[in-house]
Amino acid sequence: MSGTKLENRSIQLPKIRTKDNEFNFDRWAKAVRHQMLAALQKRSKHT
Numbered sequence: 001m002s003g004t005k006l007e008n009r010s011i012q013l014p015k016i017r018t019k020d021n022e023f024n025f026d027r028w029a030k031a032v033r034h035q036m037l038a039a040l041q042k043r044s045k046h047t
Helices: 002-007 019-046
Strands: none
Touching: none
């Protein structure tokens, strides 16, 4: 399953809404948000 997640870079909501999928998607969303915030912080520090 991890391979398909890496291949699908586009943001998609999981079609099958099970507790496991919701947990995995929530953790993925938090990771993406953290990476975006980190990138913004690095950019603001450089300028």
